[in-house]
Amino acid sequence: MLDFDEGPAAGTAELRERVRALTARWRDTGRYEPRPDNWMRGFDPEFSAALAAAGLIGLTWPVEYGGAALRNVDRLAVTEELLRAGAPVAAHWMADRQIGPAVLRHGSEELRRELLPDMVAGRAVYCLGMSEPEAGSDLASVRTTATERPDGTFVLRGRKVWTTNAHRATHMYVLARTDPGERKHEGLSEFIIDMDTPGITVSPIPDIAGEHHFNEVLIDDAVVPARRIVGERGRGWSQVVEQLSFERxxxxxxxxxxxxxxxxxxxxxxxxxxxxxxxxxxxxxxxxxxxxxxxxxxxxxxxxxxxxxxxxxxxxxxxxxxxxxxxxxxxxxxxxxxxxxxxxxxxxxxxxxxxxxxxxxxxxxxxxxxxxx
Ligand SMILES: Cc1cc2nc3c(=O)[nH]c(=O)nc-3n(C[C@H](O)[C@H](O)[C@H](O)COP(=O)(O)OP(=O)(O)OC[C@H]3O[C@@H](n4cnc5c(N)ncnc54)[C@H](O)[C@@H]3O)c2cc1C
Incomplete structure (x- = not known):
């Protein structure tokens, strides 16, 4: 039998109990049905808001940004319990797992203060605009461009595919080319864009079961302020490689x-x-x-x-x-x-x-x- 209270999870009992109590309450009152793969398919902003109210989003982030300054092993205990319960966590998963940590590691102070509070509150829904029709495994080949204008803003243009939950997202992380670069890994930058920016069109790609979670996202001259660059312009490749370790x-x-x-x-x-x-x-x-x-x-x-x-x-x-x-x-x-x-x-x-x-x-x-x- 598997015991999730012991072994590598020592010291996390109280957190586990909090998650178990919350998921049991929601499940037993019919507010969700456990499903496989619900971290990607189970989209319920109300459940995410309830987790946020219980202090269970942004657990490892500094207190000044609304986090609880706990360890990644504590967060792991929480995510284990949510997954074991088959809970509908997709609405906040990308922000909590990787975009929040990426903004904390590389984002400017202004960007942290702008984006992190809504993530911790479970209000912001992030999707990942990495893959493109010609750039999946070979992610450094992204063709989406971000061209700087004289006023300091960037104009983004390109096409992203397989973008999970883009149709429900408030924000999208976008990997784009800002500078030509001698090697394809150079000259890439990371952006956070609002999904209601003019020029963003989201179209569904039904999956094998006919369900809609994938999308194609057309970015047609979407204007993004310079403050929405995550980290250093042109250093997007090394940053995204780090981010992928949080994803994987x-x-x-x-x-x-x-x-x-x-x-x-x-x-x-x-x-x-x-x-x-x-x-x-x-x-x-x-x-x-x-x-x-x-x-x-x-x-x-x-x-x-x-x-x-x-x-x-x-x-x-x-x-x-x-x-x-x-x-x-x-x-x-x-x-x-x-x-x-x-x-x-x-x-x-x-x-x-x-x-x-x-x-x-x-x-x-x-x-x-x-x-x-
Ligand atoms: C359920 C699901 C959700 C997804 N959600 C998102 C999302 O939200 N945002 C996003 O940006 N992307 C998302 N993706 C896209 C996913 O990241 C890509 O599908 C994946 O990186 C592979 O890229 P590709 O489909 O272009 O395949 P390709 O890169 O064309 O690869 C096809 C196959 O070729 C082989 N191959 C390719 N390159 C190599 C290599 N260098 N060495 C050895 N073998 C190789 C592999 O076997 C691979 O399976 C999602 C995909 C799935 C299935």
Whole structure:
């Protein structure tokens, strides 16, 4: 049996209890239904606002920006509990996980004061404008341009794809080229733009199940003030690489479908014991992945951006999740409908090893570390 109160999570019991109480209250009063992959698909600003009111967003951020100045391991305990409960956290997830931390690490004081309070309050919804039709794995090839005007503002022009929840977002993080640069990794800059800026058009891209969470975002001469650059102009590449470790190094890479494992552990075992070994392996693998996630969080607590460790967690976590869905399919009793939890997880599964960076790209990041060790 898995015990989330022990092991790498020591010292987080009170926080875990707060999350458990909140999720139980919402679930038991029918305000959400646990679903696999709800950190991306479960969009409920009211739930995010309730978490914010309980002080559970921006947990690691300094108190002066509305945070609680706790450790990344504390935040990890909170996110584990939210994922285990299959809670609808998509509205604040990107801001809390990576854009807030990126603004804190690199943003100007003015930008921090402008953006962080709304994130902590669960009011701001961020989407990630990184991928483009010709720039996914090869992110440094982005073609979106940001041209400075004499008045100091920037005009952004380009096309972003697979932008999760852009149709619900208040803000978008955009990676764009400000300067030509001799190498493609040079001359990139990071911007935060308001989604109601004239020139932004969002169009849906339905997923395999017909659900709408992906979008294409056309940026057609959108004017952005210079204060909305995150960090240094032209240094966007090194900054985004750091940011991706926050994106990849969280427990959602292993716990998106945890409710399936909980269901298997709580349910009756096959009389012939045919799945017992696989179930035992799943529990052991998850324990290993949790240790790795806590290692990543501790590295973040020491001020590092653990690029390779996060890539390792993502690669192993995604493989685990795929095997878990397969195990749940075998354990499933009765006809498998698209509405069942296993059916929903099967629909999400193709995206596991692609979103946040393809598996082959994670392998190459990890291998590169080996070659310099
Ligand atoms: C569910 C989901 C949500 C997403 N949400 C967002 C979002 O909110 N914002 C955003 O910006 N993007 C988002 N994405 C896009 C995602 O980041 C890209 O799909 C991903 O980075 C891969 O890029 P690509 O689709 O262009 O594939 P490509 O780069 O064309 O790669 C295709 C395949 O080629 C192989 N490959 C490519 N390059 C290499 C290499 N160097 N070495 C070895 N193999 C390689 C890999 O096997 C890869 O799977 C999302 C994707 C999914 C599935």
């Amino acid at each position: 190094g969280g427990p959602e890479r292993a716990l998106s479908s945890y409710i399936l494992l909980a269901g298997i552990l709580a349910g009756p075992r096959a009389a012939d014991g045919s799945l017992d070994v696989q179930i035992g392996q799943a529990v052991a693998r998850l324990a290993m992945l949790r240790r790795l996630a806590y290692r990543v969080a501790r590295l973040m607590d020491n001020g590092a951006a653990p690029v390779q460790e996060a890539a390792t967690l993502k690669l192993l976590g995604n493989t685990f999740e795929q095997d878990l869905v397969d195990l749940a399919r075998q354990a499933h009793d009765g006809p498998l409908t698209a509405d069942s939890l296993v059916g929903q997880a099967l629909m999400s599964m193709p995206g596991f090893t692609i979103r946040g960076g393809a598996a082959d790209v994670m392998l190459s990041l990890i291998a590169r570390q080996e070659s310099v060790a």
